Amino acid sequence: MPTKPARTIATRTKRTKEAKEPDAPRVLKEPRAPKQSRPVKRTSRPDGAATRQHLLDTAGQVFAARGFADATSKEICERAGTPMASVNYHFGSREALYEAALVEAHRQVVSLDELTALTEGPGEPREKLRAVISRFVGLSTSTGAPWGFMLMLREVLSPSPAIPALIEKAVRPKAAVLLGLIGEVLQLNPQEPLVQRALMFTVLPCIALMIAPKQMQAALLPAVAKDRTALAEDFIRFMMAGLDAIAAAHRVRK
Incomplete structure (x- = not known):
């Protein structure tokens, strides 16, 4: 019987051995993490x-x-x-x-918070009123007046349909504070007609000074703005003397 070549036997033996041996375990590669893109800077919307x-x-x-x-x-x-x-x-x-x-x-002319702080602080009513009037007169001589002063001047000279809203939202609350203060100075009920007239005599000249064009003041009364302290002091003397005269007349009538 013819013998098979040694090469063929060796080849079969190798194949049989490879078939019997288990396959080597496969090494699984970990998936790569996705590349993180840089955050895009977005312009935030204005508040x-x-x-x-x-x-x-x-x-x-x-x-x-x-x-x-x-x-x-x-x-x-x-x-x-x-x-x-x-x-x-x-x-x-x-x-x-x-x-x-x-x-x-x-x-901008004067805020309710500022007015309340001036009138509710410590001190005598007359001193509080002096502080309020000094503030008003100081604003009237300020060179850096904001746009509100010019707008108020326009509204005074040519009233618009917005006047009722302005009165209710801005003027009336401040008027109530000032009426209370002048009532304390005169020792009268703030709702008395005399107190209301006194407020008009006291505050309206200040408002006129504040909203009047600075060019007009400089042209007609150049000495007024040169000494702000003297202007405020003289105005307060004038105002206090008027209030004292009104209070005295009221007492005589009673």
Whole structure:
């Protein structure tokens, strides 16, 4: 019987051995973590309150320069750098924006918080009134007056339909504080007609000084603004003497 070649036997033996041996375990590669992209920096949207205030300040300047009739929402938004819909979005209408500008203008003249702080602090009523009037007179000689002063002047000379809202939102609360203070000075009920007249005599001249154009003051009364301290002191003397005369006349009538 012929023998098989040694090469063939060896080859079969090798194949049989390989078939019997288990396959080597496969090494599984861990999946690569996805590359994290760098966060894209996005420009944050401006805060709503800040945008509203910026629009209000811009509108106040435009209204002060042009008046309510000639100031347009388009010009206000262009100067503020805001979309055309900003006026309606934040205020509802151009009329409501003008109303808000008037209230802000009155706050620039003197805020309710400042007025309350001056009148509710320690001290005698007459000294508190002196502090209030000194503040008013000091504002009248200030060279860096904000746009609110010019806007109030325009409104006084040419009242708009926003006057009722201005009275309720800005003027009446401050008038109540001042009526209470003058009532204390005169030792009368703040609702007395005499106290109301005294408030008018006391505050209206200050308001006229504050909103009057500085060019007019400089041209007609150049010495007034040169000594602010003397102006305030003389005005207070004049005012206090008037209040004393009114109180004395009231006592005589009683």
